[in-house]
Amino acid sequence: MQDLNFQLFCYFLDAVLLIFDQANTLLQLDKPCIHILLRTLLQQLKDLLNCFVKPSVVNASKKITQVQHQNIQNQKSDQSLFVGKKTNDFIAANTNSKELDLPKFYASVRRFFSKAVEYMLKKFPYDDPVLSHAAVVDVTVGEDMEFASVEFFVQHFLCIQLNSNDNDKLEREFMVYQTRDLPESITSCDRADTQWHLMSRQKDGNGQLIYSLLSKVMLAILCIFHSNADCERIFSLVTKNRTEFRPNMKTETLSSLITHKQFIVAKGTVCHRQTYSLATLQKAKSATYAQLSGSK
Numbered sequence: 100m101q102d103l104n105f106q107l108f109c110y111f112l113d114a115v116l117l118i119f120d121q122a123n124t125l126l127q128l129d130k131p132c133i134h135i136l137l138r139t140l141l142q143q144l145k146d147l148l149n150c151f152v153k154p155s156v157v158n159a160s161k162k163i164t165q166v167q168h169q170n171i172q173n174q175k176s177d178q179s180l181f182v183g184k185k186t187n188d189f190i191a192a193n194t195n196s197k198e199l200d201l202p203k204f205y206a207s208v209r210r211f212f213s214k215a216v217e218y219m220l221k222k223f224p225y226d227d228p229v230l231s232h233a234a235v236v237d238v239t240v241g242e243d244m245e246f247a248s249v250e251f252f253v254q255h256f257l258c259i260q261l262n263s264n265d266n267d268k269l270e271r272e273f274m275v276y277q278t279r280d281l282p283e284s285i286t287s288c289d290r291a292d293t294q295w296h297l298m299s300r301q302k303d304g305n306g307q308l309i310y311s312l313l314s315k316v317m318l319a320i321l322c323i324f325h326s327n328a329d330c331e332r333i334f335s336l337v338t339k340n341r342t343e344f345r346p347n348m349k350t351e352t353l354s355s356l357i358t359h360k361q362f363i364v365a366k367g368t369v370c371h372r373q374t375y376s377l378a379t380l381q382k383a384k385s386a387t388y389a390q391l392s393g394s395k
């Protein structure tokens with residue numbers, strides 16, 4: 100920790116790693132985010148390029164994924180590279196130190212940014228049509244989207260395929276959605292699934308549902324996982340419930356138990372506050388029945 104160059108890199112990492120926080124946080128969220136995933140990933144890539152690529156080069160590129168970041172002529176000067184205020188203050192305070200190897204530091208910073216961009220371009224699904232079309236779910240950009248994005252999911256997912264008559268009705272509902280002002284009760288929600296649940300209950304002057312088909316398609320799109328975080332949470336629940344003390348638990352029982360626990364979490368309550376009907380209690384084992392009926 101006494102090495103000045105080591106301290107310099109620590110200050111740099113402390114500043115630059117914040118660029119990755121928003122996307123990493125989104126990937127861990129347990130609410131549907133498939134509709135904003137591509138936008139978030141592209142913004143992260145742009146933020147990273149802005150750290151070391153000249154603004155004119157970034158702006159001149161038609162697609163942010165096609166910026167020629169490797170060309171040293173397209174990169175900023177050492178003094179213009181983003182390294183964070185604390186890093187710059189540390190450099191200024193130790194300018195006369197012979198121990199500080201600034202040429203090596205700036206070269207390492209360039210390699211860090213370039214390697215990070217290369218990895219993201221290789222691994223992240225920037226060209227995935229599912230992600231690009233899923234943006235149609237976002238009510239904040241609804242008027243800018245096209246019905247083709249809705250059709251994409253109807254055509255590619257068997258569970259929401261429609262006949263020709265329903266497809267026409269779906270398109271009419273989409274056109275109404277694009278030109279109709281949404282109430283604040285919907286736009287103020289921070290969850291897309293809640294927004295479309297409320298949309299599914301909207302009625303016209305004749306008491307008919309306005310978005311009967313469109314809301315079903317949108318909610319189906321939101322069922323697509325935006326990362327493997329939810330799957331990992333389920334795996335953790337499995338290991339916590341099928342323990343060495345309950346090795347013979349049937350899969351059906353385990354599935355029902357996990358489903359019920361997830362339902363409780365979704366309702367925002369806790370297990371010891373649950374109440375059960377007499378019919379449900381009578382289906383339980385005698386010991387369970389006595390315990391639950393006594394606490395009711």
